[in-house]
Amino acid sequence: MADPLVGLVLLPLGWATLAFVLGPGRGAWAALAGIAAQAWLAWLLAAQVGAGGTARHAVGGWGAPLGIDLAADGLSAALLLLTQWLALGVALYARSYFAAGDPARRYFWPLAGFLLAGLNALFVANDLFNLYVTLELVGLAAVGLVAAAGGERQIAAALRYLFAALAGSGLYLFGVALVYGVYGTVSIATLAPLITPEAPRLVWIAGGLMALGLVVKSALFPFHFWLPPAHGGAPAPVSALLSALVVKASFYLLLRLWLGPFAPLAPAAAWLPALLGAAAIFWGSWRAIRAERLKPLIAWSTVAQLGYLFLIFPLLAVPAAFGAGVMQVFAHALAKAALFAAAGVFIQATGQDTVAGLAGAAARLPVTLFAIGLAGMTLAGLPPSAGFLAKWQLIEAALALGHWPIAVVALAGGLMAAVYVFRVLRQAFCLAPAGAPVAAVPRALEWTAFALAAASVLLGFFGVDLMTLIEVRA
Amino acid sequence: MKRLAVFCLACAFVVLTGGALIELGPAAIDLRGQVAAQLAASGVSHPVTAVLLNFRGYDTLLEVAVLLIALLAILAVTDKPPAAPVPAHPLLQAVARGATPAMILVAVYLLWAGAHRPGGAFQAGAVLAAAAVLLHLVGLLPGWGAPGLRLRLGLTAGFALFLALAAALLSQGALLQYPPAAAGTLILVIEAGLTVSLGLILAGLFLFLSRDEGGET
């Protein structure tokens, strides 16, 4: 593929289609080969962006505003890299996870392929309407993956998720319609110089609606209601993809618009997301601490961890805040994928997913237990994990601007995360109930969970590389 | 209480946005001129088709993927075998039988017309789908079960063709960059493929769904 930017969108579309044609449950190898190639392309792209600045591609050769431009700056390249490599881990996991007769397996590969295509297309899009289409691509694929498990709970969760996603993208589309009405274009690059603080009132309304829609899709408190049932109810590999990547996509878009075309308007509303983020941290952590089952615990933790992402908005005047946001996206994505993967291992081993039920199994699945430990370090922001670097930068940015309450929230949130993480971990040390059956689990499951968790910690040593990459701005 | 709050919010939103709409001046950029200027190079003479399949063809490519996703998700949640169709009145069946070839003709016309005037793959596909739904409703076409290989190929062919062409055109320098001379033909080929697949997909949205007739207890 000549241009990695294009290849990253076309490849998953291609193998997803192939997987569907091959038939229900088939296509794992096509998927793995495709994702491996994508991972390599993302690597090429990151190198290219790091060396030569923003990569661009004018689809159809027309160029914006008539045509659609694709573009990748450091932020896009970083997220593409994260998406492909994380997907590679989840795909390896999923290949061993689904039992032969599992209904969730029938259309997993094509749906996952379209999901990845949607994510990649979203990260390289530079056109507001094209972004709407990618949002729908991601949203519907995600709903399909949740629903595919087929249980009553999952279907109900998927329906709730679908309505939230549709409401979110509807709000976004309405905003886009207003923007096109005002300026006559939807190309981000063309819009950026046009929007000024003196913009007509309609632009403010449009920005607000788009932000609201994206916030609903990112499950920011109080719009988080759809997330715990969906992420907590889906099969483990699906939960991993959703919690790690899908919610990040709409956050990415919000950040991109906030820092990009809408930057002149943004400061007016900077504290609102931060306040909601703080509420999300406390409420999500509290529910995670109280949860009795493992996957809902992890899903509530996602609600809390997403809160950190929104704390950065009043701090964006300091570069460290942007770094904190991206680092948190990476840290949480890797750690959360690892946690859901590990939860899947325990569920397969014990046939149930209560936290208390881990007592017998944890000692016999040490690799998985370590995965939870390492991922937990990242979530609680303990050094030397990537989560710690995110927390460090967040606190530093908060102090630099004198907004110390944000630093306090970050520290308190870390302690609350430690509480729910250790609630799980300590089960490993409890005296096991005698004779609890523990089924054999494929080793690939345990080790992929571990690899993801280890990556979330090891990234803590390579913060400089990531920060250098995301400094390449459009 | 909640109702009242939402109602007030909605009213405020309408007044605020409506007010802002009315006082709006002219747009900074007008794409109409650019569309008209490049129309000759697009391969078709109908501007909407030019935008849909050339200038913003990438949107359309992804949009077909959205349809496929919805179809996949529906397949993933409905796993029951199709129920036997309930035959309608013979007269209705006769009408439907007669209407089907006519609708196919209409679809072909719409597809062909799309290059110059209103019409195109979406409308044509919708008409095909409508024909299938009609046949199903009068009991002549059973609901679809898990799709076999041929149906899967049919559902994806249009998209796969579009995707393959888009990728092949990378050799021209960019994704979906038609060589001006061949643009019209290529667009027609893509639209033809899309018409078949869209017809099948849109029909599938109905026919796969309508499997759980009679309920499940």
Added chain:
Amino acid sequence: MTSGLLFALVGVALFALGLAGLVLIGDVLRRILAFNLMGSGAFLVLVGLAQRNGVPDAVPQAMVLTGIVVAVAATALALALARRLDAQREGALPEDEDG
């Protein structure tokens, strides 16, 4: 006032109506209707506002064609889920937030 502006205003109202319905109504089929009204509203604004000077604009029209197809896909998926849920049990959506 041009037809474009008039229908853009109607679009705003439809969008608000649909969104309010989506928030307030519990019944699944009704919510699907509400979502479609919301979408129609947004489409009307997209085309109507762009054509407020009365001249047709092909770009938003093409976008709306795309949008209509996306909307029908979403509607079909929502209906599939609703039917499956209904087949599995009767009654309203669960309120069990713990999942």
Added chain:
Amino acid sequence: MMVLVFDGLLACALLWSAWRALATPRLDRAIVFFIAFGLLMSLAWARLSAPDIALAEAAIGAGLTGALLLDAYGAISRRKGGK
């Protein structure tokens, strides 16, 4: 002038049918209102010089969506009646 009156009436009809689709107590009637709404939308698109959308709206927006809704309503109400 006539044109503006027609537009105004169409706008009112659109809003009214949309409102009825949400507020009518009976679901089957609500769906019928919704299909009517789709056809009115199709008229509106024609008024906005967008015949492509008018075609698509009539075929997909009103037709296919309406059929899907009615079919789903039928399935659900049959199941309710059966129990």
Added chain:
Amino acid sequence: MSMHAWLPLAVLASSLVPGLVIFALPESWIGLRTALNLLGALVKLVLVGLLLAGVAAGEQYGFRHAVLPGLELAFKADALGLLFISLSAVLWLFTTLYAIGYLEGAPHRSRFFGFFSLCVTATMGIAMAGNLFTFFVFYELLTLATFPLVVHRGTPAAMHGGTVYLAYTLAGGAVLLAGIVWLHHLVGHTEFAHGGIAAALGPQYAGQLRIVFLLLIAGVGVKAALVPLHGWLPRAMVAPAPVSALLHAVAVVKAGAFGIVRIVYEVYGVEFAQSLGLLFPLAVAAAVTIVWGSLRALFQDDLKKRLAFSTVSQVAYIALGVALFGPIGTIGGLVHLVHQGIMKITLFFCAGNYAETLGLHKVSELSGVGRRMPATTLAFSIAALGMMGAPLTAGAVSKAWLIEGARAAEMEWVIGVLWTSSLLNAAYFLPILWRAWFRPPPAAWPDEHIPARGRRETAWLLLVPPLVTAAAVVVAGVFAAADWSPLAWAKLIAAREYVTPQ
């Protein structure tokens, strides 16, 4: 990479690598596990020896790696760090030997030794941290690595102890982090440097620097068990004896005390800290801790808890020495870092021997144990006398320098505190000795599961370590004037820290 960067990393790796390998070993591979443990401990001793020789000769060792722009993991092996490193490395070897004997036949030994090695690695990292950021990284790692050891037994009591331990240390970590980021924000880095880095800021920052100091000291004060942050230490005594011995007498509490030393000397600079008026409150906090810990120890019947409160009291001597403005007090505090370590580890080894051999956990059960286990009781007695500050022991040396330091700093009330503490030490240790040596033994021991074999009172792996460390208590006291003694090294550090050497 040059030798000078490589050596500190090798010191870390010599316990990290065996630790990670041990996790992966099956439970039954005892031989390989033991060999790895001992090999790691010996290699570390050799590496530390090389470092000691180099640093004594004035060599500089260090390694840096940036994790974020402007934020570096920095390691350096200086005289102060080596004091802590040498102590930990030597005691790790003995504790490993002891633990092998102690845990013979117990479950989850791979897990135990794995985390044990990680703890030592974290301690080394703390000792070699070249800035406050690196210090914090390893400080938190130490928390994480010790938690599994505290809850190792898996009983409800262990779980509770572990939870309390985590609650204290993680909260302390959060406070410490707040202080460090704030400092980093003010100064731009958190490097440890002679004379401190905070003094460079203008006087307008005095208020903020005082708050930062409070945060930092409160953060490290949790591990150093300064009253009122000491609550976790007695509860953590549910851990197996080797854990209590190495970690809660040496590694963890010393990590806190060591942090106080670094913060006062190399972050603020002792003179700047004095000018901000920060040393006096620190001295008061230390004095309160000394007296309060001793008082609480008096009323504990559980032997390990009594030792734990004694630790609370004794570790505060280090903070007190630091807070005494002047080189003599510093020397007293630093040398006590080593002396308290070898004395307290001896006491914990002995307590473990009593529990493991005879099932004795309470002071009131120790009657006559001196006749059944004379060697263990001898070691216990030496260390206890050292704690009281009896002549010819290590304890006497540190107390003498502390008293001199107080006099030099013209803080006479401190001398009163020290004497009070010594009296209290005597009051809670002498009854134990009396009971052990002079009271008649009971007819049967509660739970005698290592029978006396000939002249050996218990397993030799349990016996040798306390005897060696007890001997070290005497040697460090008698040969305090020698060139290689902890005292001499503390003097070297003090000479380097104070611009005007004595």
